[in-house]
Amino acid sequence: MAARVTRRIPIKYRFNEKIDRLGICIVLNFNFYAPTRIVFGKETQHEAGALLKPIAGKVLLHYGGGSVKKSGLYEQIAASLKKSGVAFAELGGVKPNPRLALVKEGIALCRHENVDLILAVGGGSVIDSAKAIAMGVFHDGDVWDIYEQRLPVKKALPVATVLTIPAAGSEMSGASVVTNEEKQMKLGYAADPLRPVLSVVNPELFSTLPKNQIANGVADMMSHIFERYFTNTTAVELTDELCEATLRVIMKNALIVVNDPSNYQAWCEIGFGGTIAHNDLLGVGRAQDWACHGMEHELSAIYDVPHGAGLAVLTPNWMEYVYNENPPMFAQFAVNVMGTRGSYREMDSVIREGIARLREFFRKMGLPATLSELGIGDSKLELMAKKATKVEYGIEERPLGGLRKLKWQDVLEIYKMAE
Amino acid sequence: MAARVTRRIPIKYRFNEKIDRLGICIVLNFNFYAPTRIVFGKETQHEAGALLKPIAGKVLLHYGGGSVKKSGLYEQIAASLKKSGVAFAELGGVKPNPRLALVKEGIALCRHENVDLILAVGGGSVIDSAKAIAMGVFHDGDVWDIYEQRLPVKKALPVATVLTIPAAGSEMSGASVVTNEEKQMKLGYAADPLRPVLSVVNPELFSTLPKNQIANGVADMMSHIFERYFTNTTAVELTDELCEATLRVIMKNALIVVNDPSNYQAWCEIGFGGTIAHNDLLGVGRAQDWACHGMEHELSAIYDVPHGAGLAVLTPNWMEYVYNENPPMFAQFAVNVMGTRGSYREMDSVIREGIARLREFFRKMGLPATLSELGIGDSKLELMAKKATKVEYGIEERPLGGLRKLKWQDVLEIYKMAE
Numbered sequence: 016m017a018a019r020v021t022r023r024i025p026i027k028y029r030f031n032e033k034i035d036r037l038g039i040c041i042v043l044n045f046n047f048y049a050p051t052r053i054v055f056g057k058e059t060q061h062e063a064g065a066l067l068k069p070i071a072g073k074v075l076l077h078y079g080g081g082s083v084k085k086s087g088l089y090e091q092i093a094a095s096l097k098k099s100g101v102a103f104a105e106l107g108g109v110k111p112n113p114r115l116a117l118v119k120e121g122i123a124l125c126r127h128e129n130v131d132l133i134l135a136v137g138g139g140s141v142i143d144s145a146k147a148i149a150m151g152v153f154h155d156g157d158v159w160d161i162y163e164q165r166l167p168v169k170k171a172l173p174v175a176t177v178l179t180i181p182a183a184g185s186e187m188s189g190a191s192v193v194t195n196e197e198k199q200m201k202l203g204y205a206a207d208p209l210r211p212v213l214s215v216v217n218p219e220l221f222s223t224l225p226k227n228q229i230a231n232g233v234a235d236m237m238s239h240i241f242e243r244y245f246t247n248t249t250a251v252e253l254t255d256e257l258c259e260a261t262l263r264v265i266m267k268n269a270l271i272v273v274n275d276p277s278n279y280q281a282w283c284e285i286g287f288g289g290t291i292a293h294n295d296l297l298g299v300g301r302a303q304d305w306a307c308h309g310m311e312h313e314l315s316a317i318y319d320v321p322h323g324a325g326l327a328v329l330t331p332n333w334m335e336y337v338y339n340e341n342p343p344m345f346a347q348f349a350v351n352v353m354g355t356r357g358s359y360r361e362m363d364s365v366i367r368e369g370i371a372r373l374r375e376f377f378r379k380m381g382l383p384a385t386l387s388e389l390g391i392g393d394s395k396l397e398l399m400a401k402k403a404t405k406v407e408y409g410i411e412e413r414p415l416g417g418l419r420k421l422k423w424q425d426v427l428e429i430y431k432m433a434e
Numbered sequence: 435m436a437a438r439v440t441r442r443i444p445i446k447y448r449f450n451e452k453i454d455r456l457g458i459c460i461v462l463n464f465n466f467y468a469p470t471r472i473v474f475g476k477e478t479q480h481e482a483g484a485l486l487k488p489i490a491g492k493v494l495l496h497y498g499g500g501s502v503k504k505s506g507l508y509e510q511i512a513a514s515l516k517k518s519g520v521a522f523a524e525l526g527g528v529k530p531n532p533r534l535a536l537v538k539e540g541i542a543l544c545r546h547e548n549v550d551l552i553l554a555v556g557g558g559s560v561i562d563s564a565k566a567i568a569m570g571v572f573h574d575g576d577v578w579d580i581y582e583q584r585l586p587v588k589k590a591l592p593v594a595t596v597l598t599i600p601a602a603g604s605e606m607s608g609a610s611v612v613t614n615e616e617k618q619m620k621l622g623y624a625a626d627p628l629r630p631v632l633s634v635v636n637p638e639l640f641s642t643l644p645k646n647q648i649a650n651g652v653a654d655m656m657s658h659i660f661e662r663y664f665t666n667t668t669a670v671e672l673t674d675e676l677c678e679a680t681l682r683v684i685m686k687n688a689l690i691v692v693n694d695p696s697n698y699q700a701w702c703e704i705g706f707g708g709t710i711a712h713n714d715l716l717g718v719g720r721a722q723d724w725a726c727h728g729m730e731h732e733l734s735a736i737y738d739v740p741h742g743a744g745l746a747v748l749t750p751n752w753m754e755y756v757y758n759e760n761p762p763m764f765a766q767f768a769v770n771v772m773g774t775r776g777s778y779r780e781m782d783s784v785i786r787e788g789i790a791r792l793r794e795f796f797r798k799m800g801l802p803a804t805l806s807e808l809g810i811g812d813s814k815l816e817l818m819a820k821k822a823t824k825v826e827y828g829i830e831e832r833p834l835g836g837l838r839k840l841k842w843q844d845v846l847e848i849y850k851m852a853e
Contacts, residue, residue, distance in 0.1 A: 042702045044475025049468065055718070056463025250699035252687070253707050256679035264672045280669035283461045283719065288672050296715070299474070300702065 041250045042300040049294040051187040052213045055287065057279075059217045060177050063092055063134070064099030066213055067175060071132035074175075075125055076105040077145045078136045083179065086223060092136055092177060104128040109137060112194045112201060112315050112322070113144035115159055121148035122158060125172065132212075135176045139183020139192075139235070139322075145174050146191035146209045159195055162202040168209070175213040179220050181286045182232030182323060184239055184293025186214035194316060200402075201316035203308070216290065218282035226273055230380040231323030233269040236289040237262060238326040242305045243298035244348070245418050247341055251301050258297045259351045261288050266352075266376060273380055306416030307333050310426055313399035320389045327382040328389060331374050332432040337419040338366050344418075345369065386433050393434060400427035460669045461719040468713040470606040470630045474706065476698075478636045479596050482511055482553070483518030485632055486594060490551035493594075494544055495524040496564045497555045502598065505642060511555055511596060523547040528556060531613045531620060531734050531741070532563035534578055540567035541577060544591065551631075554595045558602020558611075558654070558741075564593050565610035565628045578614055581621040587628070594632040598639050600705045601651030601742060603658050603712025605633035613735060619821075620735035622727070635709065637701035645692055649799040650742030652688040655708040656681060657745040661724045662717035663767070664837050666760055670720050677716045678770045680707050685771075685795060692799055725835030726752050729845055732818035739808045746801035747808060750793050751851040756838040757785050763837075764788065805852050812853060819846035 054062060067074060076092065083089045096103050106121050125133070125148060135145035150171040151158035160166060176186045185191070190205040224232075244258040265288040271281040291297065310333070311325040338345040346362045349355040349369020353376075357365040374384060383389055401407035403415060404423040414420040421429070473481060486493060495511065502508045515522050525540050544552070544567060554564035569590040570577035579585060595605045604610070609624040643651075663677040684707040687700040694700075710716065729752070730744040757764040765781045768774040768788020772795075776784035793803060802808055820826035822834060823842040833839040840848070 041699055042475075044478065046471065046473050048471040052465065052467040053718075054465050056461075059463065250702065253680065253683045253703045256683055257676060260675035260679045261672065264675055268671070280460055283669065284672045287718065291715075296710075299472075299706070 041248065043248060043302065045299040047295060047299050048207055049187055049210065049296065051211045051294070053187065053216060053290065054213065055216045057217060057219055059215050060088065060091055060220070061095050063175075063177055063215055064095035064097070064101050066215070067096070067101050067132065067134065068099040070173065070212065071101060071175075073102040073104070073128065073130050074132045074134045075121065075128070075130045075145075075148070076103045076134050076136065077109065077121065077141055077148070078105075078107045079109040079138075079141050080107070083136055086220075088136065088177070088179065088220065092134070103134070104130060109141045109144045111140050112319055113140040113147070113192075115147075115193055115195045115197075118144055118147040118151060118158060118193060121145075122151040125152045130172065132173045132175060135174060136179065138178070138180030138232075139185040142174070142176050142178075142183065142185035142211070143191040143193060145176070146171070146185070147193050148172070149174050150206070150209065159193075162193060162195075162204045163200075165204065168204075168206040171206075171208040173212045174209065175215075176211050177215045177217075178286075180224060180228060180232050181216075181218075181221060181282075181289040182235045184236060184289055186211060186216065187290045187294040190293070192312070199316050201312040203312070214290075216286050218279060218286040221272070221282045221286065222277050222279070224276060226276075226381055227321070227324075229269070229273050229276065230327075230382045231321045232289070233265060233273075233285070233380060234323035234327040234330075234377065234382055236265060236285075236292040238307055238323075238330060239293040240297055241330060242308060243295075243301055243303050245304050245341075245344060246301045247344075247418055248300065248302045254297055254299060254301055255347070259348075261292060261297060262352045264288055265292070270376075270379060302417045304417040306337075306419075306421050309403050309415040310399075310429065313403045314386075314389065314391060316402075317395060317399065318389065318391050320391070324383055324389060327377045327380075328384060328386055328433050329429065331370050331377070331384075332429050334370050334373070336425070336429050336432065337416070338370075340419040342366060386430065393431075396430040396434075397427055400424070400430060460667065462667060462721065464718045466714060466718050467626060468606055468629065468715065470713070471632045472606065472635060472709065473632065474635045476636060476638055478634050479507065479510055479639070480514050482594075482596055482634055483514035483516070483520050485634070486515070486520050486551065486553065487518040489592065489631065490520060492521040492523070492547065492549050493551045493553045494540065494547070494549040494564075494567070495522045495553050495555065496528065496540065496560055496567070497524075497526045498528040498557075498560050499526070502555055505639075507555065507596070507598065507639065511553070522553070523549060528560045528563045530559050531738055532559040532566070532611075534566075534612055534614045534616075537563055537566040537570060537577060537612060540564075541570040544571045549591065551592045551594060554593060555598065557597070557599030557651075558604045561593070561595050561597075561602065561604035561630070562610040562612060564595070565590070565604070566612050567591070568593050569625070569628065578612075581612060581614075581623045582619075584623065587623075587625040590625075590627040592631045593628065594634075595630050596634045596636075597705075599643060599647060599651055600635075600637075600640060600701075600708040601647075601654045603655060603708055605630060605635065606709050606713040609712070611731070618735050620731040622731070633709075635705050637698060637705040640691070640701045640705065641696050641698070643695060645695075645800055646740070646743075648688070648692050648695065649746075649801045650740045651708065652684060652692075652704070652799060653742035653746040653749075653796065653801055655684060655704075655711040657726055657742075657749060658712040659716055660749060661727060662714075662720055662722050664723050664760075664763060665720045666763075666837055667719065667721045673716055673718060673720055674766070678767075680711060680716060681771045683707055684711070689795075689798060721836045723836040725756075725838075725840050728822050728834040729818075729848065732822045733805075733808065733810060735821075736814060736818065737808065737810050739810070743802055743808060746796045746799075747803060747805055747852050748848065750789050750796070750803075751848050753789050753792070755844070755848050755851065756835070757789075759838040761785060805849065812850075815849040816846055819843070819849060
């Protein structure tokens with residue numbers, strides 16, 4: 016297939032639609048705000064109480080299953096809060112792909128206990144659940160409406176985090192993704208008041224993660240960069256380079272920790288890499304994509320698969336489906352991120368080699384390559400494609416993606432490529 | 435000269451002194467907090483009033499000389515404030531290397547006018563002056579004592595900025611540098627409350643800068659990265675890569691704008707590059723250096739030379755003087771930033787070529803290479819070396835730098851190399 020150089024691409028973008036007079040989309044105006052204080056390094060979890068004391072009298076300690084109790088982290092945090100005189104209520108039980116039902120329980124609890132900050136101790140699911148509670152406390156009516164109707168949120172309880180899994184980047188983002196188990200819907204929402212005020216990141220805590228969680232987390236943070244990186248916006252050289260640098264460092268160190276989870280230094284690279292992957296530093300001024308996230312959320316909503324694993328399956332197939340929209344962008348990825356070598360005259364094979372190397376990387380991480388490995392058959396592919404683009408709900412179709420707009424038939428095609 | 439590979443360097447660092455049991459300095463614990471909202475892009479200066487209205491009833495409009503009046507920016511900002519109903523007092527007259535006398539005038543004015551935010555419209559000097567006023571308002575006694583005695587600052591008026599020169603990075607940093615003209619001293623100070631709450635960055639405004647100001651600004655932002663990049667801390671691969679990426683992009687685009695100041699896209703790269711160069715994102719977890727800034731401040735304090743020009747003169751000489759402390763670090767710089775090619779077996783020549791390329795870059799930018807080009811003779815070199823290391827003040831010597839500790843004799847040697 017001959018590579019087509021597309022320099023002027025007068026398409027509409029999902030975010031920040033703005034195109035100059037010549038139809039070239041150059042660096043976009045932006046508003047960057049990432050006020051989270053990151054306290055990073057060894058033993059930092061013991062500082063939680065002292066850090067929170069000046070900003071909270073009573074907190075909700077929010078966490079997942081038994082791992083924080085088994086590891087002793089729960090006791091360490093509780094002791095730190097007590098030592099600093101910070102009172103706390105608690106709510107455990109957050110599951111991966113966090114559920115709306117628990118969020119509602121948390122909202123009631125915060126109101127009843129007059130909590131003034133939510134401390135999420137866990138990974139992205141716990142933090143996203145905390146954010147849902149934080150905005151739900153000040154919302155009259157069903158908090159799910161905020162996600163489904165994209166209601167504006169001006170006020171939320173402050174959220175702080177102690178991160179146990181580097182993956183979702185929720186520790187410095189304004190985003191929250193929650194699953195409505197009754198409706199089998201998984202939806203994201205983002206707003207400035209959801210940016211945590213404080214996140215404590217001790218990479219020592221990551222050393223006990225099982226391999227599949229490590230791999231899922233790495234796939235998720237890589238996807239957060241991909242969703243920003245693959246763009247038709249031109250003249251975004253600095254963020255291009257920052258994206259590429261962060262991807263290279265994450266991938267190199269991911270292969271280290273998946274084989275040696277005790278490697279503190281490698282975890283430091285991944286820990287901070289995962290944080291900046293999603294605080295939007297790498298996405299400023301760029302039209303962003305987010306098609307893979309949109310497609311994956313349907314897998315998780317119905318089949319409850321790990322988000323990162325779903326992304327690892329879909330992303331290379333998405334790349335193959337869309338790369339002809341902007342071959343130079345994908346060739347740059349192949350060369351600068353995946354280390355592919357080749358001349359400009361063979362751009363198509365450079366791109367295909369880059370995608371092949373990405374598949375190989377995911378394989379080395381132990382990630383699945385097909386939907387069938389995730390236990391997903393073909394019975395609901397069309398349903399998921401129609402849900403992802405909203406046509407299933409009888410409303411106007413909302414195509415996914417920015418680099419290329421994907422209608423439900425396109426999404427179905429990509430699902431089929433991934434079978 | 436044979437290159438010496440120094441892998442274990444049990445020296446003391448200026449910042450964050452922390453070395454592991456084996457004497458290897460690995461990634462340090464850190465606390466990163468950069469809450470400034472950056473509103474970036476075309477026409478954004480007109481949003482100043484609307485952005486400030488929710489957080490300020492009355493502001494001090496602080497600026498420099500005639501250029502903001504000539505360019506029409508002053509009128510645009512004043513109109514924007516009036517339109518949004520934000521009252522303002524004003525204080526112009528900030529000079530490069532901002533003076534303590536005007537700061538004191540500003541403090542008195544803010545108190546008298548009950549100002550609740552300072553809006554700095556200008557470059558680093560105006561912003562640094564605004565920060566000095568902001569903390570001076572709540573300080574009993576002489577604000578200079580904060581700089582000289584490094585007093586803790588817990589409270590300051592909020593500062594917002596409209597940036598007119600990309601250079602100092604003060605628009606997102608907690609740092610302020612002020613000159614005490616009576617004492618011929620130029621001192622820096624940094625604290626969290628000095629981080630601006632809002633910075634408006636419209637790269638269109640940079641198109642009217644004269645070439646020497648463009649070049650000085652670029653040298654300054656590059657130095658902010660160098661001071662963080664050159665370190666003995668190991669296992670800081672992500673920030674290494676981020677530093678290198680930012681340096682490459684700034685340098686490439688600097689050569690564009692110095693010849694074509696109307697290039698908006700190139701200014702966007704430099705504008706955001708200069709901001710992240712000094713918000714400490716690139717320095718997290720690293721022992722930092724800051725010797726060149728310390729040496730340069732003495733030049734500016736006595737001879738009132740432009741900060742960036744002084745840095746351009748000193749930096750290559752500093753590199754030559756110290757590189758044997760850590761040859762692999764400087765070889766990495768030569769290869770990854772300056773594009774030098776060469777094998778590991780000829781590391782010394784790779785390093786020297788990298789430094790030569792940096793000199794050549796500064797020359798292309800029209801920057802000076804020697805102290806004599808700055809009008810600085812040899813009469814006060816020893817005095818400046820002794821002031822820089824504090825021995826002139828009859829107190830215990832405070833060596834400069836982190837990668838290598840420089841005593842006054844070392845500083846004098848570097849000044850002489852730069853003559």
